[in-house]
Amino acid sequence: MTTAKALTIAGSDSGGGAGIQADLKTFQELKVYGMSVITAITAQNTLGVDGVYPMMLEAIEKQLECIAVDLQPDALKTGMLFNSEIIELVANKMEQYKWKNLVVDPVMIAKGGANLLQQEATESMKRKLLPLATVLTPNIPEAEELTGISIRNMEERKEAAKRLSAMGVNYVIIKGGHGDEKEAVDLLFDGSHFSSLVAERIPTKNTHGTGCTFSAAITAALANGYSINDAFQLGKDFIHQAIKNDLHIGSGHGPTNHWAYQESKR
């Protein structure tokens, strides 16, 4: 029985709630062997981001090469990529290695407001990375930035999903955490049909790293051979338990509970 392997290509969150730390915790909880390529170091906690230090391109390239020669991922995700140079390096390496099952979480702004993607990098992400993505998981502000349309209702979410699909993404999931509905509604578009997953919106400020955790759970599911619909369901279930079972850590936007899903299965 082979062990599924998943790779996260993302930033480091010293606070442990988002970035590669959230991704590796999620992979582990879903019994997938997790590996990481660090794109940037951030000094952050639940109150916000105090420093962003992008890695040298050579350091990112070497990390990717070491994975490619020995540890082929069954699925992988991108999180914080920060600038065009890093996006283009990652996209070029993805094409060279022919890695499949890429989940792109288009991280742009941290919950506390810090920029995690330089404004000029949006075009590189659209042109170079989105065509390689199996799944794209924007939140509503990220979908607005990538499509240039404002999203105030479900119809506009559907229009944004169609436009993102037309950029070459196989499956688009527009997350509903930033929505104003009574429930947290996530919308999946497969290029022709829409489906959605709905859960109670939990009244909490402790949602640091929810998008990272959600996309990491989907990545782990794809690494384990799940269909996109089953991976979407697993991601939703995982993050819902993670938010619902609050750890009350830190005095700002606290992290989610990465072991809650497995505990809920017992």
Ligand SMILES: Nc1ncnc2c1ncn2[C@@H]1O[C@H](COP(=O)(O)OP(=O)(O)OP(=O)(O)O)[C@@H](O)[C@H]1O
């Ligand atoms: N308060 C909440 N209650 C229930 N589910 C939530 C809540 N907030 C977010 N979610 C769910 O969490 C997942 C991530 O969505 P969200 O919109 O928070 O992503 P995000 O903004 O990219 O997260 P982050 O930027 O913190 O990484 C989605 O499945 C969403 O429905």
Ligand SMILES: Cc1ncc(COP(=O)(O)O)c(N)n1
């Ligand atoms: C390294 C890193 N990657 C992603 C996020 C987004 O998480 P959030 O939107 O919850 O701040 C973050 N804060 N830090």
